[in-house]
Amino acid sequence: MSNSELSCDFTTGVAYPTPFDRYVVSLAKSAARHICIQSPQLDYTAFDNSELVDALSALARSSRQAEVRILINDSRALVGRSHKLLLLARRLPSVVKLRKLAEHPQWNNETIVIRDRDGVLYKPGGSDHDAFFEPDSGSSTVRHLELFDDLWRYSVEDPELRSLHL
Numbered sequence: 001m002s003n004s005e006l007s008c009d010f011t012t013g014v015a016y017p018t019p020f021d022r023y024v025v026s027l028a029k030s031a032a033r034h035i036c037i038q039s040p041q042l043d044y045t046a047f048d049n050s051e052l053v054d055a056l057s058a059l060a061r062s063s064r065q066a067e068v069r070i071l072i073n074d075s076r077a078l079v080g081r082s083h084k085l086l087l088l089a090r091r092l093p094s095v096v097k098l099r100k101l102a103e104h105p106q107w108n109n110e111t112i113v114i115r116d117r118d119g120v121l122y123k124p125g126g127s128d129h130d131a132f133f134e135p136d137s138g139s140s141t142v143r144h145l146e147l148f149d150d151l152w153r154y155s156v157e158d159p160e161l162r163s164l165h166l
Contacts, residue, residue, distance in 0.1 A: 005104050012119065013130050013132075014121070014130065014131040014132065014133050014153075015129055015130070016045060016046065016111075016123055016127070016128065016129050016130065017045035017046040018045075018130050019047045020121065020123065021045065021047070021049060021052075021106055023113075023131075023133050024037075024046060024047065024052060024113050024122050025049070025051050025052050025055055026135075027048050027113050027115040027119050027121060027135070028052055028055035028056050028059060028113075028115070029055045029058075030057050030115060030119070030135075031055075031115045031119075032116050033059075033063065033065050033066055033067065033116055034066070034067050034069075034115070034116050034117075035056060035059060035067075035068045035069075035113065035114070035115055036068075036069045036070075036071070036112070036113070036114040036145065036148045036150055036152075037068075037070045037071070037112070037113050037114075038070075038071045038107075038110065038111065038112040038113075038114075038151065039068070039070075039072060039111045039112075040072065040073050040074060040109045040111070040125075041072060041073075041077050041078075042070065042077075042078060042085060042086075042163065043111070044077075044081070044083065044084060046111070047083075047084075047085055048083050048084050048085065049080060049084065051162070052084070052085070053084045053085065053087075053088050056068050056085070056096065057087060057088060057092070057102050057128065060088075060092050060095040061082075061095075061098055066095055067095060067097070068095060068096040068097065068153075069097050069099070069148075069152060070085060070089065070096070070097065070098045070099070071099055071100075071101060071148065071151060071152060071155055072098070072099075072100055072101075073100065073101050073102055073107065073109075073135075074101065074102075075100055075158045075160050075161055076101075078161060079160045079161065085098070086161060089161070090120050090162070098154060098156035098158075098161055099157055099158070100155060100156060100157075100161070101151055101152075101154055101155040101156075104151055104154055106147060106149055106150065106151060108124075108125040108126075109125030109126075110123060110124055110125045110154060111123040111125075111131075112144050112148065114141055114144055114145050114148060115135075115141075116139050116141075117138060117142060117145065118135075118136060118137070118138050118142055119134065119135045119136065119137075119141055120133075120134050120137065120140055120141045120144050121133050121134075122134075122144065161162040
């Protein structure tokens with residue numbers, strides 16, 4: 001996805017999982033410091049791809065202030081199958097943090113990707129197909145980031161997601 005495609009102020013009706021997955025990669029590639037991903041199960045169709053891992057890995061290595069936070073509410077699917085973002089979190093645990101929040105009244109199964117403080121991709125919990133993309137909306141991004149931060153405070157590290165060292 002080109003930068004010109006990202007320059008729009010607001011896009012509705014972004015189909016899920018594609019091109020939603022391409023918008024996720026675009027946000028990751030254009031991030032200066034932070035990416036936050038909130039997804040109930042970290043869907044394989046939207047998040048398990050090498051291009052996203054490469055972008056997040058580059059971000060993680062770009063500066064000491066870089067941070068990738070991933071919040072899920074169900075880790076069973078990740079534990080049962082290999083997931084590229086889980087492997088990245090295991091490789092770079094000080095920068096790529098993966099946590100679990102089983103349930104919380106403010107989380108309605110939305111899937112949200114937040115770039116820095118100025119870009120957000122949002123799929124409502126009740127929608128299987130449509131998402132909203134706001135690549136240049138500071139106010140919307142901050143609102144989603146505040147909710148993400150609140151949920152993150154209640155989340156925990158899931159021992160099931162750690163690497164087994166034998």
